[in-house]
Amino acid sequence: MIRFENVSKRYDNGFESLSRINFAVEPGEMLFLTGHSGAGKSTLMKLIMQMERPSNGQITVDGHDLNRMSNSQIPYYRRNIGVVFQNHQLLFDRSVFDNVALPLQIAGLSHHDIGRRVRAALDKVSLLEKERLNPIVLSGGEQQRVGIARAVVNKPTMLLADEPTGNLDPELSEEIMTLFRQFNEIGVTIMIASHDVELLKRMNKRILGLVEGKLVHDGVLW
Amino acid sequence: MKSKRPSVTGNRPSTRPSTGARPSTGASRGASVTRRPERAPAPEPARQQGAVQSKIRLADKFEAYFAHHSTSAIDSLVRLLESPFQSLMTWLVIAIAVAIPAALYIGFANLQHLGETWEGSSQVSVFLRPETTDARAEEMRTKLATRADIAKVIYVSPAQGLEEFKAQSGLGEVVDSLEKNPLPGTLLVTPRLQNGSDAAITSLEQSLLADPAVADVRLDMQWVKRLQQLMVLGKKMVFGLGGLLALGVLLVIGNTIRLAIENRRDEILVVKLVGGTDSYVARPFLYTGLWYGIGGGLLALVILGIGFFWVSSTVNQLAALYQSNFRLQGLGFFGSMQLVLLAGLTGWVGAWIAVFKHLIQIQPR
Incomplete structure (x- = not known):
């Protein structure tokens, strides 16, 4: 599903965020990405999202060679990847429903299909009764669940989450993780960046450990 | 896509029991979430998803576009x-x-x-010498009217001119007080314009001036041009x-x-x-x-x-x-x-x- 071959990312200021990363993720896998802040977790996610281009090496995602992808193809590529952010990235000028509907509107679904799919996604994250509210009145955990609903509403083959439980207490993080696990069970490939060691221990999944831009660990928790 | 790493293959969902069944997930709020999906129209398995997305009908896309x-x-x-x-x-x-x-x-x-x-009504005013008689002027008028480059000629005698002036200017009394008519006889010549060429106008002006009875020629259209x-x-x-x-x-x-x-x-x-x-x-x-x-x-x-x-x-x-x-x-x-x-x-x-x-x-x- 995802393959990194000798991937390095050096920024214009000379800082090498990632150096010679190699790993592969199978379709339907669920794994974690860990490391201190600045270790390169976000950069790795951004490379997969095509928000950055690698300085060296080759990235293949779902059969696409990302180096060969033109800028005009990137939007269509991104529609197959759901993303969840630590700060939710919700839009507070519209309702919960409209936030979740955004990817479907962009993809050009019919009005009827959008309503059906948004309600299914909101039901999945237990927020169906709050679809008319503005996300600003929701709690942090609820906002994160709206973000997840938006990430999965387009039925992506892959889900990326950057510190999805960063601001949440353990009970809420557990709730979010349960959601991710459910999506994984229906075959969605899930990659979660987190530095929450307790969470990683509980989940007991494959972990990619980054230290100063180098991949130092690959496997179930040490 | 095949990985050489054993740890990767070991982590495939297909080769290990579902994590959802593990007791460690029993947090109360998490459990409430896990109960709900039965109600939701469950998303299809991931393998079908690519196909589902490409199945967005073209008609729908156009509709969504508009x-x-x-x-x-x-x-x-x-x-x-x-x-x-x-x-x-x-x-x-x-x-x-x-x-x-x-x-x-x-x-x-x-x-x-x-x-x-104004250009349509543009005229060449030919002022005659004061001693020119009406009969002489009338003769000139008929002669000029036959020329190819002239569409129309009107003769305004000094007396007619004075009447018109009195009527239009509102200075009737002043005019009446004049001892003699100061106005000359005038021929109003409307040229037949050939695209209004300046050379044609000038030659017309010259030929009109050649007549000894003519005192002056005024091209009313010059300023219009x-x-x-x-x-x-x-x-x-x-x-x-x-x-x-x-x-x-x-x-x-x-x-x-x-x-x-x-x-x-x-x-x-x-x-x-x-x-x-x-x-x-x-x-x-x-x-x-x-x-x-x-x-x-x-x-x-x-x-x-x-x-x-x-x-x-x-x-x-x-x-x-x-x-x-x-x-x-x-x-x-x-x-x-x-x-x-x-x-x-x-x-x-x-x-x-x-x-x-x-x-x-x-x-x-």
């Missing part, structure tokens, strides 16, 4: 109306920039129209001014749109992250520019209408004084529509420039 056009158009108009004062200021700036060249254009078009009416040339120059200046003001409108709209883009930066980033294309992101802003232009154009029409109403009564009075039935001509329906469309187009172009300068720079980082 739906996004109409929602963008309506939303951007609603946004403008939500801050009426700010929008009105922008509309006014555009309206003034549109109204000034339009008003000048209307003015020159009217003057040109006036000039054309000059006016025409001035009109052409004036129109060019109007177009130049219009071009400059259009540039001003482009800059005003470009700057306004740039601010609008900055205000909606977060939204643009999210839309780009979930797969919005550049044209999808640009669409509402292009409509905003269009609305600015069209609104400015309509407001310009209002300004022009008020100005027209204000000026035309004076013009009509003036025309009445000159015993002319000249009436000021406005833009008319089609001219007005063209003006609004042109303003709208300018707004759209201004937005387009701003959008593709600033929107491209906003990339998720």
Whole structure:
């Protein structure tokens, strides 16, 4: 599903965020990405999202060679990847429903299909009764669940989450993780960046450990 | 895609029991979440998803495309109306920039129209020497009337001339007090204009002057010609001014749109992250520019209408004084529509420039 071959990312200021990363993720896998802040977790996610281009090496995602992808193809590529952010990235000028509907509107679904799919996604994250509210009145955990609903509403083959439980207490993080696990069970490939060691221990999944831009660990928790 | 690492293959969901069954997930809120999916129309397994997405029918895509056009158009108009004062200021700036060249254009078009009416009635006045008798003048008239380059000749005798002058000038008493008629006999020659060529006019003038009975020849049309040339120059200046003001409108709209883009930066980033294309992101802003232009154009029409109403009564009075039935001509329906469309187009172009300068720079980082 995802393959990194000798991937390095050096920024214009000379800082090498990632150096010679190699790993592969199978379709339907669920794994974690860990490391201190600045270790390169976000950069790795951004490379997969095509928000950055690698300085060296080759990235293949779902059969696409990302180096060969033109800028005009990137939007269509991104529609197959759901993303969840630590700060939710919700839009507070519209309702919960409209936030979740955004990817479907962009993809050009019919009005009827959008309503059906948004309600299914909101039901999945237990927020169906709050679809008319503005996300600003929701709690942090609820906002994160709206973000997840938006990430999965387009039925992506892959889900990326950057510190999805960063601001949440353990009970809420557990709730979010349960959601991710459910999506994984229906075959969605899930990659979660987190530095929450307790969470990683509980989940007991494959972990990619980054230290100063180098991949130092690959496997179930040490 | 096959991995060589044992740990990877060991982690495949297919080779190990579902994590959902593990007791460690029993947190109370988590459990409440796990119970619900039965109600939801469960998403299909991942393997089918690519197929599902490509199955979005073309008809649906077109429908969604047009739906996004109409929602963008309506939303951007609603946004403008939500801050009426700010929008009105922008509309006014555009309206003034549109109204000034339009008003000048209307003015020159009217003057040109006036000039054309005069040119049709342009005459060569041939003043005869005072001693010329009416019979001699009549003879000259019939001779001139046969010439190919002359359409019509009218003889105005000194007595007739005096009568006309008395009637038109309102100076009847003054005229009556004159001892003798100071007016010469006059032949009013209407040339048959061959594209109004100056050389033909000049040769006509020369041949008329050759007659010893002729005191002077006045070309009434000369100044009309000059006016025409001035009109052409004036129109060019109007177009130049219009071009400059259009540039001003482009800059005003470009700057306004740039601010609008900055205000909606977060939204643009999210839309780009979930797969919005550049044209999808640009669409509402292009409509905003269009609305600015069209609104400015309509407001310009209002300004022009008020100005027209204000000026035309004076013009009509003036025309009445000159015993002319000249009436000021406005833009008319089609001219007005063209003006609004042109303003709208300018707004759209201004937005387009701003959008593709600033929107491209906003990339998720």
